[in-house]
Amino acid sequence: MSTARNSLALILVALAATGAAGQQTASTALPPIRPLGKATATSTDLMGAVSQVRALPGGRILVNDNLGRKVVLFEPGLSASKVVADTTSATANAYSSRAGGLIAYKGDSTLFVDPISLAMLVIDGKGNVTRVISVPRPNEANALIGGPNGTPGFDAQGRLVYRAPPNFRIVPPPGGDMSKMQIPQMPDSVAVVRIALDTRVVDTVAFLKIAKTNMTVTQTPNGGMSVTSTINPMQVVDDWAVTADGRVAVVRGQEYKIEWVDGKGAIAASNKIPFAWRRLDDSTKTAFIDSTKAAMETLRQQAVTRAQAGGAGNMPIAFGPGGAGGAMDMGAMGGMRIEINMRGGDGPRGAAPGASNGAPPTGGPTNIQIPPLNFVNPSELPDYAPPFTAGAVRADLDGNVWIRTSNVYGGGSVYDIVNAKGELTDRVLLPTGRVIAGFGPGVVYMGFRDGAGVRIEMAPIRSATP
Template sequence: MRLLPFLLLAAAPVAAQQVPVRTLAAPEAELEESFDQVTAVRELSDGRVVVADRSAKRVALADFRKGAVTTIGREGSGPNEYVMPAGAIALPGDTTLVPDPQQQRFFVVKPDGTPGGTIPWPGFGPLGSVRGADRQGRIYATGPRLALGPGGDAALRSGDLPDTVPVIRWTRAPSRVDTVGWVQGPKTNVNVSGGPNERRVMVRSQPISPQDDWHVAADGRLAVARVSDYHVEWWNGAERTRGPAVKYAPVPVTQADKDRVMAAMRNPRNRIVVTQGGPARTPPPGPPPIPDSDWPATKPPFAAGGVEANGLVSPAGEFWVRRSVAAGAAPVYDVFDGAGRQVRQVVLPKDTRVVGFGARHVYVARTDADELQWLGRYAL
């Protein structure tokens, strides 16, 4: 794996100006078929979208004009199957890669919306979060924080994982992996027990932990939101362009926030185990209680990590970052330009989140009282 050098070009003072606020009220269109947990949406050139539904273990092709939703492939470990669809990565020419972390491979969706087999992950260890691809087809992800040694267990030790996480770029042909930079990850503890023939590994992140967020633009530039003083950097090869810091008022962590975190932890659909040399499996329910000392007093300036919080870069090259708000409040996204400057805020309806962009639309998943999710689109 190669390490790429970088140069920070500029820094700026704290941004004090007010920015325009746009409120998205009702969607331009919403599909009549619900989903369980929309991970991501990729728009094709004809306006149809590929939808990854993690909890339903389903990849679908949706047509907003016709109101039709059809399943692509099926659950399983065969050549046109998947176990946990964890994203929808846009490759050139309308090909889509769906990360399947439990099987450490990608499920391929061809431009016509039919299955195209699978592609194995690069063979240096498990990837973290796969965020996107550039127009050259290079794939960007967080590298492994938990190193696996020979046999898959030599590097497993109890203790805290490193605070920083590598951002890697995988060029598929010829296969090469580069480390393009490092970001702050969540505070995470690993507990290893058992013997060499039956080893149990428990990984637990500090709840509502401050961490950087990032995504990749089509031209290969990376947008990185730094949590330390809330500013956005753009990485372009060795260059690092830093925007001004953004003012924010810390949001207290309340019991409602804690209840939501614990409910997500108790839901076995939100947890996976990745194994080496054996089948992937869903862990048993029943997470341990979180000590009071692990809960922070306030939230970080923006949400990052997990299925519902990652920032996204729009086709216009703007970076959307989900700002931390009080429990139950309407979601707010801070939008940054290519120089890292905040240019506006976008307010969404309650219980919604951005899951993808198209040429002229932003796609939003809405969760109802029954925990079903509905996919809508708004004009940009």
Template sequence: MPRTLAERTAAFPEPFSRVRGLRELSNGVVLLTDWIEEKVFAVDFGKGSATPIGRVGSGPREFRLPGRLVPLPGDSTLLNDVGNARLSVIGPDLAIHRSIPAQRPGAAYSMSPRGVDAAGRFYFEIPPWSQGPAAPKGDSVDIVRWNPRGNAIEGVGRVKGSDRPSWQREGKPRLTPGIPMVMFGSADGWAVLPEGRVLIVRSGDYRIDCLAGGASIGAGPPYAYPQLPVTDADKADAVATFLQDSPMSGRGPNGGLGHSPAASKEEVAAMVKTNEFATHHPYFRAGGVCRPRKASSGWSGRFSAARHRCSMCSTERAGWCAKCRCRWGGGWLGSGGALSTR
């Protein structure tokens, strides 16, 4: 059932450059990754402190381009170390203990887990481009789970992925740099429950679908939602954010992944003209669908076309807040509460 959050209860006073991952521990401390600064922090709202974890590098207890944080059992956390193409475990003691390669032997893609169940199985999407003739048709994407103990991959279900631009659908080559999706296109979001069930928020009619054993075991009612038009400012902001978040080969040490160079306003404007955008915002961000730590239910931040007061800066607005540009940074991650960034 959709519900609206109350006013925020706490805020961290110091800014971060670009938050890519959030994860609340049982004691209220929040782990946070900063993509631009290449840092991982343990943030204590009560003390107003941000303690660094690990350091930049390629050795033990190091990382490059830290991304998503995924809860593991026992207050441990899985860090997606994008720059080193590996997954690292942060223990309850806030130390990095071990790492595993993100790319399995023989696979053409790197794992980017969205969730881990109580049995330690990793859940992620397989990029259709890596599947060849076996790839699902249209905009569908396969969800699978990987068991590290036996190295087995098992299919879990299928969701609607990002809308593909016309040049991809028609199989045409693109001669200029482009974005491999229709920006603001709707996509299904999903989260993993401890017992291994998968909750899917369907983007078509905004409803919850529950999967177990590769099949639906129940679906909730659909909900109507308002349509919020995509503006020119939204397009420019989306392109700039996409470029900022996309690592580039050759920019890191020894020719590895590193930050993409900052794009000028002119470069952003040119990409807006040559790429494709949906006419309206999706009702929720697919990557922001998460499971609260103490509840077997799914949550997603959503857009609102009705005017309301921004919970971050108290500005009256509809949809995005033009003043502080607040967004759902990592979905719903706390013990009954939500974490967001702006």
């Protein structure tokens, strides 16, 4: 939740709305936009980020801090807290050097996914690690982190549901000649899958349209690798969520409707969701591209700095959410993610001077470069702003689906709330700078940044009746 990342997300949802005022179209009357209830609790402890919140019985919550590399248990009212997992010996280095994921599990238990060790810690309702189980598909461990890839969860049959990585593999060039390196075409769709943890049987739930990026790789004069990409930052994508009853809600961006997939794979499609579509004129498209370029350049520079601070043993450069060190967050741009791992000869985890137990290496600078990003011509943007971006869909505890739309009001994000029948029942405005990280009974948990840092805020979904 850095300032640069928040600024980018605001650009992506705000320019499409404010630049085309008065050009809305909606075929059906929309519910009025109402504010979220006033916050009833705010944490005093600062976080690096509020990536995920898991509500527990009695008002406790578990919070995943992907930037601070820790999982924290907060008491009711966000008062006292204790660290459940971090990178120190006090928790046996339970949180490694890379981002992890937090997934609601059986009863009041929770899974913490560590992509480095390929392990999932089972945390009970009191914040104690009770046992460790293995990640079901090691090559897809990063997909369990969440973020713009969607929030993993369990269906009614107890199968783990998540968005699988794209079918995209870079083959090393013959003889290691980087000048002959070729990048295959990026796919424009991915699968949502579910897997039984006991049998490891995998079932494909649905396919999602994702953002597509064109990439090329060239060799630098010093023998390194340079990646050039051409990005369309406003693409129509699909998203998904596991609902409270265990169904999978697939939200289609083109039609703006929900397809519900039950445990047997049967699909029930709802009607289109009413929406205030925003037409984009040429000047708005140009302003959008220019502002996005500026925001992404800031993030690129940050990624370069982090990459150069690492060692050459195991340095991942990631474009997208939930990545390792050197990640450039493009989650608001449709969930696009490309990760390039440069590994030494010491195995999967790698090591470098100053690195131990999976911590980020601290050796000399790497020879990987991240050149300035290229963007498509503004004329290639759609004539209407897409209704949402990747990672915009969440499910609450009451069976509703919350969709963070591309429309804003007064600087805050507007969420469409769709019930289990696929009906738009409410539209809720979040305060400026807030991002939903999870739900509790009748409440929503958000992360926000103030002058001191990042905090957690709890607010009722509805204001108290006077």
